[in-house]
Amino acid sequence: YKYAPVNLKKDEQKASDYASKLNGMKQVPILLIDGMTLTQSVAIVEYLEESRRSSGHRLLPEQPQKRALVRIITEMLNSGIQPLQSVGMMKRVVALRKEYEAMNADEAMKYMHKWAASSIDRGFVALEALLSKLNNDKGFVYCTDDQSVTMADICLVPQVYNAERYGVDMKAFPNIQRIHDNCMKLKAFQDTHPTKMMDAVPPPSKQ
Amino acid sequence: SVATQIMSTVPSDSIVLYSYWRSSSSWRVRIALHLKNVTYKYVPVNLKKGEQRASEYASKLNAMKQVPALLIDGLSLTQSVAIMEYLEESRRFSGHRLLPEQPQKRALVRIMTEMINSGIQPVQNFAVMKRVVAIRKEYEAMNADEAMKYMSRWGVAVMEPGFVALEALLSKLNNGKGFVYCTDDQSVTMADICLVPQVYNAERYGVDMKAFPNIQRIHDNCMKLKAFQDTHPTKMMDAVPPPSKQ
Numbered sequence: 087y088k089y090a091p092v093n094l095k096k097d098e099q100k101a102s103d104y105a106s107k108l109n110g111m112k113q114v115p116i117l118l119i120d121g122m123t124l125t126q127s128v129a130i131v132e133y134l135e136e137s138r139r140s141s142g143h144r145l146l147p148e149q150p151q152k153r154a155l156v157r158i159i160t161e162m163l164n165s166g167i168q169p170l171q172s173v174g175m176m177k178r179v180v181a182l183r184k185e186y187e188a189m190n191a192d193e194a195m196k197y198m199h200k201w202a203a204s205s206i207d208r209g210f211v212a213l214e215a216l217l218s219k220l221n222n223d224k225g226f227v228y229c230t231d232d233q234s235v236t237m238a239d240i241c242l243v244p245q246v247y248n249a250e251r252y253g254v255d256m257k258a259f260p261n262i263q264r265i266h267d268n269c270m271k272l273k274a275f276q277d278t279h280p281t282k283m284m285d286a287v288p289p290p291s292k293q
Numbered sequence: 294s295v296a297t298q299i300m301s302t303v304p305s306d307s308i309v310l311y312s313y314w315r316s317s318s319s320w321r322v323r324i325a326l327h328l329k330n331v332t333y334k335y336v337p338v339n340l341k342k343g344e345q346r347a348s349e350y351a352s353k354l355n356a357m358k359q360v361p362a363l364l365i366d367g368l369s370l371t372q373s374v375a376i377m378e379y380l381e382e383s384r385r386f387s388g389h390r391l392l393p394e395q396p397q398k399r400a401l402v403r404i405m406t407e408m409i410n411s412g413i414q415p416v417q418n419f420a421v422m423k424r425v426v427a428i429r430k431e432y433e434a435m436n437a438d439e440a441m442k443y444m445s446r447w448g449v450a451v452m453e454p455g456f457v458a459l460e461a462l463l464s465k466l467n468n469g470k471g472f473v474y475c476t477d478d479q480s481v482t483m484a485d486i487c488l489v490p491q492v493y494n495a496e497r498y499g500v501d502m503k504a505f506p507n508i509q510r511i512h513d514n515c516m517k518l519k520a521f522q523d524t525h526p527t528k529m530m531d532a533v534p535p536p537s538k539q
Contacts, residue, residue, distance in 0.1 A: 122397060124404065126403065126407035126411070126412075129406070132400070133399070133400040133403070136396040150379055150382040150383045151379075153378070154378070154382075157372065157374065157378055158371055158372045160375070161374050161375050161410070162357060164407070165407075165415050169411050169416055170415060179425070182428050182429060183428055186429075186433070212356035212358070216356050
């Protein structure tokens with residue numbers, strides 16, 4: 087695929103062309119594929135799996151019960167945690183505080199990070215509890231399986247990146263950490279890492 | 294609590310839904326169960342009394358300390374979207390199809406579903422609203438009434454952008470005419486199941502629905518159907534006031 091950067095720091099997602107033609111929610115990502123404009127990462131992942139089932143790696147297991155577990159973990163992350171710590175949400179929360187107390191840019195940043203870390207922490211407590219019970223309390227190499235990553239792992243790894251960015255104490259979440267580290271041994275996670283993207287700051291070093 | 298007492302007494306082959314009458318994600322699952330012709334036992338979890346935080350509920354049923362939770366087929370399921378996808382996959386030919394066949398149409402249903410399920414509802418649920426009120430209370434005392442007004446303002450402020458986006462998407466479909474339901478003239482899907490409870494919340498918090506004619510129309514069309522009527526919050530055993538006997 088072609089990678090087209092949308093600079094969120096410069097509010098490029100709010101540009102009227104982007105919002106009206108591509109993503110009414112004024113967020114990323116969007117995927118132009120098979121003549122369609124797709125948004126919502128989970129909807130995109132499900133579509134990739136259904137339209138390209140035998141290509142590459144399976145993103146969901148076969149069995150409905152295992153698929154349910156993958157989707158539960160996915161939604162804990164996708165709707166239970168990430169929306170509460172998005173940049174948009176953090177800005178709203180800072181705005182509330184600024185109604186009463188002036189904050190310089192640095193204080194505002196610290197405040198936003200505290201909110202984000204708190205939101206992630208709450209969700210990670212629940213996720214850790216769930217992951218630790220699987221496989222007769224041993225957990226798996228990945229979220230739901232010893233052999234294969236799924237959509238759940240795909241959601242977990244970026245959330246851990248955010249957790250580390252905002253200062254969540256990951257020592258409380260050994261299963262989440264282990265699964266993250268196991269995933270990061272795989273090229274699909276390494277080669278797509280934020281620091282390797284063309285729009286990364288600083289730019290990725292040429293290898 | 295009632296919820297955990299029930300856990301130890303239900304036979305393993307029965308289906309049990311842990312729900313709060315006006316939790317929009319609980320209502321979604323109720324609608325889906327109705328559409329799939331699945332009978333189940335309804336166990337109320339009183340969010341106002343914090344029953345979702347009881348340690349047995351949290352450890353055995355829903356570690357996120359939320360509703361809904363569904364005991365089914367020997368599984369303990371959470372996350373309304375995961376539950377609906379499971380109902381569809383495990384009971385594909387029972388009752389109504391919750392998702393269309395074709396991957397492109399399924400993608401559209403899932404996009405709308407997630408716009409609501411992750412884009413709108415999580416930032417206006419009660420738990421978030423309490424955190425937001427707590428920020429203000431660091432500076433300014435608020436009585437219960439003022440807190441409720443403040444939370445409603447927040448709810449409206451976060452719902453409106455989501456509805457603007459959803460309205461824009463819906464209005465473009467079917468050559469700019471929109472459909473009877475979200476994605477189809479004949480059939481409701483998971484997208485409609487998510488839309489209707491979100492409109493209930495929107496009305497409850499004071500969103501001006503005149504700006505969203507497609508969302509309103511689809512909501513009203515869905516509310517003509519028994520799956521939506523019979524599962525409405527006001528009809529639930531834990532509704533306040535209690536539902537009138539008919």
